[in-house]
Amino acid sequence: MRPLVSASDLAAELASSTPPRLLDVRWILGGPPGAEEFERGHIPGAVYVDLDTELAGHGAPTDGRHPLPDEDEFQAAARRWGLDDGDAVVVYDDVSGTSASRAWWLLRHAGVSSVRVLDGGLAAWRAAGGAVETGASVPEPGGVSLAFGSLPTIDADRAADFPAGGVLLDARAGERFRGEVEPVDPRAGHIPGARSAPTVDSLDAEGLLLPPDRLAERFAAFGAVPGAAVAVYCGSGVTAAHTVLAMEAAGLPTPALYPGSFSAWSNDPSRPVATGE
Template identity: 55%
Template sequence: MNAIISASELASDLEGGNPPVVLDVRWQLGGPHQRPAYEEAHIPSAVFVDLDAELAGPAGAAGRHPLPDPERFGAAMRAAGVSGDRGVVVYDGGQGWAAARAWWLLRWAGHPSVRVLDGGLAAWGGALESGDVRPPEEGTFEPVPDSVPRLDADGAAALARSGLLLDARAAERYRGDVEPIDRVGGHIPGAVSAPTTENVRDDGRFRTAGELAARFTALGASDAPEVGVYCGSGVSGAHEVLALAVAGIPAALYVGSWSEWSSDASRPVAKGPDPQ
């Protein structure tokens, strides 16, 4: 099953006999809530999912977007119409970060068929509808946590030494030049800078599988026994895990990411450019 789907493929699937459940996961870091934008216009049949309330637990020592409680997450997905035997397509406003978070979380919870709309709503081009959409019936999805690998802080530190740990944040945050959100700037010692923004073209669509494979190979993925990713709080990092999946490279996500790592003053912090 491909990790992404084009707008034309989604339009065709929605006309088919067993259309996918479509989730609108528009979200803006530090910006206004996106439900009003969803109610104004969304892909037909799409159900709105709130990233902060439904795709993450309460912010705290485990980071700004820690894993949600599996039972609460399962209930939210069932309320959105998600079942284990029906495909799911997720999209956001175009950046892809929020949609990738939903994609990763559903995979972590064991859903077998989840895809991200490549380019998001900006790439749709088809008819839109307004108002709130509720699914025709409640779904049956039951989460099976840890169905895909993930990292905690100790695992991320170990992987930075023994494998390849990619930092998906902007390069200036990796270097520690600026830190607009967290307690301290810098990166996990041994991590390699790999900004998520370089995985997509100017229109927000992913680069080809070959281009992404070449990018990650140049960063050391082909030589590493394992690959992991972190970001600020586990959102853009999920997008990098998705890009790696498109390239055919499995990777684990450190969900707590820098927001968890940097909250503990006992953890080491590296600054400066990538040693590579």
């Protein structure tokens, strides 16, 4: 299944007899929760998902800022969203999919086969003339059964060795990769051997994902081609999921995700940090 759905196709699906479940994952690094923005306007039928509390766990600093949630707690959250086994799911945000991709990745990892990201997010929906509704949304609880393990992951030890036998991509902004700035993590720089591949460079000027052929060309320039071992990380495992999405949209094999990402790596003094290009 292609991991994206356009605003026009989503509108048609929502008007059908079997509409997908809609999850709104509005979140900004360092910003307030998106619940208030959700209540001010969201796609009709959507349910708000809190990234910090429902799409992430909480542990030691060496686990990272957004470690994967506990499997049972994630299943409980998905049931609160009204999900049942066999449901088709569409996730969206207002930042071109860079936070909604976390929900996409987690649901895929937990065994949900039909889950897509709204290409261009809420902005694309509004631009296409899509209606919005206001207020809270509390669905009837669902009974979905979830189990992690459907997508590949790596840990810090594997990330340390990865550049020797594959391609390790860093999805953060270039200035954070180079160590010029670091707004949240204790050390600036990147995992030695990684390559800078900012996830925003997979988007066009309207916030839509680039066409598959252009995405494939972009990743080929990093050595991320069919047959190559590829893994990706970011600051805390959120925007890296968007790079996983982009690679799948390009028709490439699904890369491994390092969930702890640089927030976990930089909190471990035994791990070296590189700077510069």
